[in-house]
Amino acid sequence: MPQRRSHVAPSAAQTELAAALAALRETLEAPTDFPVEVLAEAETLTAPAPELDLRDLPFATLDPAGARDLDQAFHLERDGDGYLVRYAIADVPGFVVPGGAVDAEARRRGQTLYAADGTIPLHPPTLSEDRASLLPDVDRPALVWTFTLDSDGAVTDFRLQRALIRSRAQLDYATTQRALDAGEGGPAALLPEIGALRLEQERRRGGASLNLPDEEVVRTPDGGYAIERRSPLPVEEWNAQLSLMTGMAAASLMLDAGVGIIRTMPEPDEAAFEAFRHQTAALGRPWVGGTYGEYLRGLDRADPMTLPVLEAAASLFRGAGYMVFDGEAPKDAVQAAIAAPYAHATAPLRRLVDRWALAICLAASAGEPVPPWVRSSLGDLPALMQQSGQRASQLDAATINRVEAALLTPLVGRSLEATVIELRGDRAAIQIADPAVTATAPVPADAKPGDILRLRVVRADISEGVVEFAV
Secondary structure, eight states: OOOEEEEEOSSHHHHHHHHHHHHHHHHTTOOOSOOHHHHHHHHHOOOOOOSEEOTTSOEEEEESTTOOOOOEEEEEEEETTEEEEEEEEEOHHHHSOTTSHHHHHHHHHOBOEEETTEEEOSSOHHIIIIISSOOBTSEEEEEEEEEEEOTTSOEEEEEEEEEEEEEEEEEEHHHHHHHHHTTOOSTTTTHHHHHHHHHHHHHHHTOOOOOOOEEEEEEOTTSOEEEEEEOOOHHHHHHHHHHHHHHHHHHHHHHHHTEEEEEEBOOOOHHHHHHHHHHHHHTTOOOOSSOHHHHHHTSOTTSTTHHHHHHHHGGGSOOOEEEEEESSOOSOOOBTTTTBOBOOOSOTTTBTHHHHHHHHHHHHHHTOOOOHHHHHHGGGHHHHHHHHHHHHHHHHHHHHHHHHHHHHGGGTTOEEEEEEEEEETTEEEEEETTTTEEEEEEOOTTOOTTOEEEEEEEEEETTTTEEEEEO
């Protein structure tokens, strides 16, 4: 779907919204300021000097515009009929001292939180946005994955090494997509080619990507807030394939070593598949053949019925978690949506668990023992990540609810067109195009997904993020 932006301009509603968002942080007990001892320790931390020097290779990063916490950098080149992909990850395991103040605070936070009124980082900015970040034109220690791919994009060999790198370019998605569409060269020139091959590898192994439109609250130049809803650009999907490839390699290394933490998701049961089939038939886009991954890949993103189908498909992508093992690899280690074992190992600046995975992978790749601090604390990670994941989900949902209430405040008493996305008893998930709002509302007994209704805005409470409608 095309990008849509709904804007809350500075006003009385805007002032109320700012107060509601500030109060939300306290309600969720989201940590904000770092303790003095954490900031002091962060200023002293240094990573070990790598023996391998890869500064002659023109690495580049690819992130949202303006990002400073740059976890990954890539270097792509042809290798005969295949490709050589180097994927550098910020060396957070090298910087953070196990058992230190920064380590303890990171365990308390779990992950970086992205609030509408500012980021709540996992690590102090001196690390996450400066000395450990893979910023351009500065030397940085990194953990570099080197992948050899054949002409079909399949991985034939890989290794992980600590190295010194120097990124040459900080790319952003929109600008890079325009450059690639125009046929321009540059560090991402091979990304469409390699990304397409990796997507085909995903299809062959039976993987599936949901790729729901992103819904994000952003600040606007005039000091207001906006909700942006857009589908990922192709360059984002190609870039994500590099991360998926790395996560699968990390899981492979840990499974071979018999110690690690992997990301799991169970295969949907037949009841879930049958319910999804009924929903797609009701939407007029029946799933009649092939795997659910092939069906989702074949949806027309310009079709207005695609969003309700994707919302319905979300029921197939549930139950994700973490599995810890030490001594014996689990027999069932496949992440169902990816259709392969998979681990989080590419975002250590922003996600706690990645530091452990990378430390294990580095040791396994070098044939060395896993560090004792990793083994002794590995079992703590699932609970820590579950807690931080719940906090992040609550923050995201509550933030969007409050901004949507602010968008609808001036429209109380008026009627708007809304599309039914998913039925929930006598209510339904509905989407309003302008302003861009997704909510729940009462619907007629004969309503079905895809129907367009007229709903009246009865109430919009910014402080609680509550909106009420009537048919």
